Amino acid sequence: MISLTAPFTEDKIRALKVGDEVAITGVLFTGRDAVHKYLHEGGALPPGVDLRNGILYHCGPVVIKDEQGQWKCVAAGPTTSAREEPYQGQIIRQFGLRGVIGKGGMGERTLAACQEAGCVYLHAVGGAAQVLGECITKVRNVYLMDQFGAPEAIWEFEVKAFPAVVTMDSHGKSLHQEVLAASQAELAKLV
Amino acid sequence: MKQLHDSLVELIRRASAEIPDDVQAALLRSLEEEKKGTIAESALQIVQRNIELAKQKSQPICQDTGSILFYVDCPVGFDEISFADTAREAVKLATKKGYLRQNSVDSITGKNDGTNVGPGAPTLHFHQHRSPEVAVRLMLKGGGCENVGAQYSLPIERLKADRDLPGCRKVILDAVLQAQGKGCGPGVLGVCVGGDRATSYEFSKQQLLRKLDDRNPVPELDALEQDIVNTANKLGIGPMGFGGKTTLLGVKIGAANRVPASYFVSVSYMCWAFRRQGVTLGADGQIEKWLY
Numbered sequence: 001m002i003s004l005t006a007p008f009t010e011d012k013i014r015a016l017k018v019g020d021e022v023a024i025t026g027v028l029f030t031g032r033d034a035v036h037k038y039l040h041e042g043g044a045l046p047p048g049v050d051l052r053n054g055i056l057y058h059c060g061p062v063v064i065k066d067e068q069g070q071w072k073c074v075a076a077g078p079t080t081s082a083r084e085e086p087y088q089g090q091i092i093r094q095f096g097l098r099g100v101i102g103k104g105g106m107g108e109r110t111l112a113a114c115q116e117a118g119c120v121y122l123h124a125v126g127g128a129a130q131v132l133g134e135c136i137t138k139v140r141n142v143y144l145m146d147q148f149g150a151p152e153a154i155w156e157f158e159v160k161a162f163p164a165v166v167t168m169d170s171h172g173k174s175l176h177q178e179v180l181a182a183s184q185a186e187l188a189k190l191v
Numbered sequence: 192m193k194q195l196h197d198s199l200v201e202l203i204r205r206a207s208a209e210i211p212d213d214v215q216a217a218l219l220r221s222l223e224e225e226k227k228g229t230i231a232e233s234a235l236q237i238v239q240r241n242i243e244l245a246k247q248k249s250q251p252i253c254q255d256t257g258s259i260l261f262y263v264d265c266p267v268g269f270d271e272i273s274f275a276d277t278a279r280e281a282v283k284l285a286t287k288k289g290y291l292r293q294n295s296v297d298s299i300t301g302k303n304d305g306t307n308v309g310p311g312a313p314t315l316h317f318h319q320h321r322s323p324e325v326a327v328r329l330m331l332k333g334g335g336c337e338n339v340g341a342q343y344s345l346p347i348e349r350l351k352a353d354r355d356l357p358g359c360r361k362v363i364l365d366a367v368l369q370a371q372g373k374g375c376g377p378g379v380l381g382v383c384v385g386g387d388r389a390t391s392y393e394f395s396k397q398q399l400l401r402k403l404d405d406r407n408p409v410p411e412l413d414a415l416e417q418d419i420v421n422t423a424n425k426l427g428i429g430p431m432g433f434g435g436k437t438t439l440l441g442v443k444i445g446a447a448n449r450v451p452a453s454y455f456v457s458v459s460y461m462c463w464a465f466r467r468q469g470v471t472l473g474a475d476g477q478i479e480k481w482l483y
């Protein structure tokens with residue numbers, strides 16, 4: 001397990017390789033379908049959201065307000081990243097992201113953007129909402145809530161030792177491509 | 192109605208926070224089988240920790256609490272309308288309590304009113320039977336795994352899949368290949384051979400109400416179920432598509448009649464976070480027995 005602690009510099013990110021398990025400590029911003037479409041169409045980042053050298057988390061959390069009116073995150077696993085493939089490469093380049101966390105991996109264009117801009121794709125365990133939710137030590141803020149609703153809003157989380165696996169690195173390697181090719185070859189033998 | 196309302200809220204809570212025993216047993220088996228020290232093993236360990244935490248904290252196993260599907264077996268004369276009203280109220284309360292995410296979106300406006308209630312949400316299927324018993328089964332079907340479901344209209348040249356059981360095998364395995372990484376594996380397949388487009392998908396989902404360790408009473412389908420699990424687990428896709436031994440935890444296949452011109456095979460994919468629970472209800476709506 002490699003600890004990946006803020007600030008997420010290009011050097012730290014370039015040192016990561018496919019198959020590395022990391023524990024992330026720092027700030028994450030969530031963003032899923034609505035946010036990607038919005039940014040892709042030229043929407044402005046709300047004041048307070050800074051993605052430069054940041055990590056974007058494909059996640060629609062369950063967040064409730066406790067008795068004191070404080071936000072509390074009760075579940076926060078990753079959502080399927082492939083849906084953001086049409087937008088992700090541009091967003092990585094334009095906003096200077098260093099990491100994207102999600103599940104299921106992404107395609108060629110994102111892989112190329114990772115290589116070019118110094119970014120990695122980090123795969124969190126899909127469905128592990130509780131384990132990952134425990135790693136969120138603080139809900140700092142929420143943006144675009146009225147426009148998009150709770151699961152689609154941008155949440156700003158502080159995380160500690162958030163576990164993920166590097167499945168696409170900044171050297172053009174993708175575990176998803178490898179497993180797909182191997183499983184396709186295996187299936188061809190079995191049918 | 193109060194009793195019924197409370198029972199349904201409890202059914203939702205438990206479905207969302209606790210994995211059924213049969214699924215847990217299959218997941219533990221797969222953890223044992225996975226090679227030690229791999230990322231596949233560590234993914235399954237996180238899955239186990241997650242299951243424990245969710246139960247202990249009475250919180251959703253996965254944040255995508257899914258489409259809310261009720262399957263109700265009820266006697267003749269049962270008041271479906273008031274049951275449906277009560278179920279909708281129970282869903283609203285369960286959402287307020289955080290057992291369910293605010294997960295239901297108006298498809299036209301994109302608005303989410305935060306209640307999980309709206310056209311088609313929740314979905315209720317009633318099935319009348321001769322017994323006086325009322326049995327309510329609930330499935331929370333996540334979107335990630337729902338998106339990798341597939342329907343094939345046979346024959347399919349690309350896959351060399353004809354209108355026969357070997358053809359069915361080919362398309363089902365193709366669905367497994369295509370789903371890799373996306374549906375939070377290891378998963379479970381519900382499959383229907385036949386039907387029209389709508390009933391075929393519907394029947395495929397109902398297969399997921401079967402327990403993982405049951406056996407198909409139709410010998411051909413039973414053989415196909417075993418074969419697909421074994422073959423899929425040789426593909427090396429593994430948990431989360433990280434590579435590894437467990438790609439599927441189970442396959443359940445049913446058949447429905449078709450018209451001569453059509454031959455559909457529909458595959459519903461369920462993720463490891465297999466949330467289904469069920470209860471039988473007493474006369475006042477109190478829970479009598481848990482079904483899974």
Ligand code: SF4
Nearest residue numbers: 127253333335375462
């Ligand atoms: S596929 Fe299942 S486990 Fe994965 S995020 Fe969706 S509901 Fe959760």
